[in-house]
Amino acid sequence: TVCGSLREALDELKADMGFLTEGGVFTEDQISGYIDLKMDEVLHYEHTPHPVEFGMYYSC
Structure with missing residues (x-):
């Protein structure tokens, strides 16, 4: 299954990162750190x- 958003993908990665730490590939x-970095992008996007x-609410 493919995630529908970056937020969802990051949540899934946080819940199951074990496969990336096997064999010392990543710590x-x-x-x-990557999740935190990308979550900053998600929050910026979600608050923009x-x-x-x-046009509907902020323009004069």
Whole structure:
């Protein structure tokens, strides 16, 4: 199954990152840092109005 959003993908990665730490490919700190970095992008995107929303509510 493919995730419907970056937020969903990050939540799933956080819940199951074990396969990436096997054999020392990545550390949990590396994966957590990546999740935090990408979550900042998600929050920025989610708090930015869509152009249609801006036109409907914020333009004069």
